[in-house]
Amino acid sequence: xxxxxxxxxxxxxxxxxxxxxxxxxxxxxxxxxxxxxxxxxxxxxxxxxxxxxxxxxxxxxxxxxxxxxxxxxxxxxxxxxxxxxxxxxxxxxxxxxxxxxxxxxxxxxxxxxxxxxxxxxxxxxxxxxxxxxxxxxxxxxxxxxxxxxxxxxxxxxxxxxxxxxxxxxxxxxxxxxxxxxxxxxxxxxxxxxxxxxxxxxxxxxxxxxxxxxxxxxxxxxxxxxxxxxxxxxxxxxxxxxxxxxxxxxxxxxxxxxxxxxxxxxxxxxxxxxxxxxxxxxxxxxxxxxxxxxxxxxxxxxxxxxxxxxxxxxxxx
Numbered sequence: 531x532x533x534x535x536x537x538x539x540x541x542x543x544x545x546x547x548x549x550x551x552x553x554x555x556x557x558x559x560x561x562x563x564x565x566x567x568x569x570x571x572x573x574x575x576x577x578x579x580x581x582x583x584x585x586x587x588x589x590x591x592x593x594x595x596x597x598x599x600x601x602x603x604x605x606x607x608x609x610x611x612x613x614x615x616x617x618x619x620x621x622x623x624x625x626x627x628x629x630x631x632x633x634x635x636x637x638x639x640x641x642x643x644x645x646x647x648x649x650x651x652x653x654x655x656x657x658x659x660x661x662x663x664x665x666x667x668x669x670x671x672x673x674x675x676x677x678x679x680x681x682x683x684x685x686x687x688x689x690x691x692x693x694x695x696x697x698x699x700x701x702x703x704x705x706x707x708x709x710x711x712x713x714x715x716x717x718x719x720x721x722x723x724x725x726x727x728x729x730x731x732x733x734x735x736x737x738x739x740x741x742x743x744x745x746x747x748x749x750x751x752x753x754x755x756x757x758x759x760x761x762x763x764x765x766x767x768x769x770x771x772x773x774x775x776x777x778x779x780x781x782x783x784x785x786x787x788x789x790x791x792x793x794x795x796x797x798x799x800x801x802x803x804x805x806x807x808x809x810x811x812x813x814x815x816x817x818x819x820x821x822x823x824x825x826x827x828x829x830x831x832x833x834x835x836x837x838x839x840x841x842x843x844x845x846x
Contacts, residue, residue: 691713
């Protein structure tokens with residue numbers, strides 16, 4: 531059962547595209563924003579692929595509760611879990627998704643590398659990253675109402691996996707040197723889970739039956755987790771220091787064929803060092819020139835939000 535759907539990243543991507551297209555933003559900053567946009571797009575595509583596969587495999591089963599894109603605040607700070615799957619044994623599958631379009635290699639020390647321009651580049655271990663998620667989730671679960679047996683809380687079992695995009699190539703070390711069984715491709719996760727359940731006997735093992743809870747119980751746990759979800763809106767203006775650039779007037783706005791008037795009370799000197807703020811919508815104003823009418827050839831301040839806002843201020 532799907533308790534929380536995957537987040538839609540399209541609004542954030544559109545916002546970044548707006549800043550990329552804004553001529554007031556310097557090229558160096560644009561390159562940083564473009565990298566952010568590209569990474570967000572790739573991540574959203576991979577997480578969307580994983581969410582689609584997980585929804586298909588588990589979304590209609592009452593034996594599983596599925597939550598996507600969870601963000602929790604704990605005493606150790608914030609943690610972001612890509613996907614969380616809970617079954618009736620209180621197994622918590624903590625799933626981290628990765629793209630690795632150029633492939634990934636893992637050495638015998640558990641170090642991860644990918645390739646950029648055919649050169650190997652070290653990257654953070656998603657296994658360790660997921661272990662941090664598990665630690666944060668354990669802390670959070672201590673604060674929730676959990677099912678009990680004979681007056682004692684049933685202890686959940688954490689099972690972290692790294693889900694890699696289907697098209698990614700994974701180069702692994704020998705298993706005896708470093709076990710990478712938890713790093714798998716997205717489309718194999720259901721098969722691995724089925725094999726695990728078949729080997730243990732999903733409802734036939736006596737020890738497992740002592741731990742199994744109802745669908746309603748795991749739904750209640752999942753809803754408690756959802757209630758602790760704390761989404762945060764990205765502050766790209768602060769992250770990229772855009773405020774000074776966005777406060778400046780647009781210098782390449784087209785000249786608008788309007789007749790300047792003195793409708794706005796008072797005029798502003800043409801020698802003013804700074805453009806005024808629009809009195810109607812608070813946008814920056816841009817120096818323009820009237821092309822026709824009685825004031826043809828005269829300069830005036832026009833709102834940069836034209837044509838949505840047609841406010842003008844005559845130059846004194």
